[in-house]
């Protein structure tokens with residue numbers, strides 16, 4: 001089927017006007033490498049404000065995706081926009097590789113003060129979650145003079161070489177196309193709902209913890225203690241919002257202390273207030289050695305940061321953490337304004353409160369619909385596990401529900417190890433009426449899915465997770 005015919009089918013399939021978007025989709029397909037995305041809906045976003053976005057044809061949507069958990073403070077948060085404007089009127093950027101600049105110093109000072117741990121800390125910068133994970137791996141290896149990095153199945157850490165190699169959710173067959181780094185070892189993450197041990201981790205968190213920690217210990221033995229660091233998301237995001245038992249994360253801290261490796265808290269998706277704490281690790285009362293932040297940190301501008309114990313961060317020599325644009329003045333100013341917005345607009349408490357409300361509404365839906373197997377989350381990082389026959393993941397079902405929700409005016413996608421989890425990640429300051437409308441849309445989309453009203457053909461157009 002030619003490209004035009006394919007897009008023509010898509011135009012007919014969608015119950016809304018998407019002509020202008022399709023012109024952009026056609027060029028995207030022609031000129032952009034297919035590996036840059038896992039596309040969902042055929043729309044180009046042209047405008048955004050708060051918790052809403054608009055496409056090229058003027059269709060309005062409530063945004064439960066927030067550009068992949070980026071707009072914690074809402075689209076075009078006024079503080080962020082103001083900070084960007086003020087900065088661009090003075091200076092776009094000047095490299096801190098050779099000279100000095102205030103915004104990135106001020107941001108570093110702020111990051112040091114708001115991350116867990118009372119010890120001396122230092123900061124390095126990048127632009128994406130991926131590169132900051134690489135930097136964390138570098139400092140852990142340089143500090144310990146060891147090679148091996150422990151990571152978890154189901155984790156997503158990025159696509160640069162280090163972060164890709166440490167990513168557990170991408171198929172081995174895909175990773176090996178580009179020959180990832182060696183010396184990364186994987187262990188199972190304790191998923192309370194669906195795990196290989198068949199343990200109900202909600203009922204028996206201690207049993208799940210001890211089984212999972214046992215595997216970590218065995219892997220440490222297997223690596224003959226050549227471990228530089230353990231890299232983990234305190235709550236796995238792209239795996240489908242997997243919240244481990246509290247004692248598990250505490251156990252990782254103990255193992256790091258016993259064996260002298262660096263505990264790397266990867267908060268690219270969970271940070272900046274998303275989970276109802278500034279950092280998700282605070283739910284577990286654990287202090288990491290190194291913390292990685294990106295995505296929401298810049299309020300929509302690209303910036304990432306690694307914040308770690310000074311002696312670890314300074315164990316690696318220049319220019320190992322150099323990037324010409326690192327700590328970019330516009331992004332750093334936006335990041336400072338983002339943190340200020342989270343603090344001054346009380347967004348952490350709002351996320352916690354709205355998260356509870358949303359979970360309650362999904363639990364009510366769960367009573368009505370057997371296809372909702374599990375509802376889990378902290379703050380506004382929430383996953384709704386769509387199943388058939390018991391706990392069997394229903395990826396296609398989840399995609400169909402997302403498609404219909406999109407047609408009705410809500411951007412919500414699926415993710416997870418099995419691609420069957422609805423990803424609920426609105427801005428932390430989303431108004432209640434938008435939440436109610438979005439949840440009504442999801443509920444009616446589930447009903448229409450159960451009534452067989454969503455055609456199978458839509459699946460062909462959703463690459464998805």
Ligand code: PMP
Nearest residue numbers: 128129130156157158237268269
């Ligand atoms: N870590 C986590 C936990 C993520 O969710 C992501 C992005 N999904 C990344 C790292 C990679 O971030 P980026 O795409 O900005 O490189």
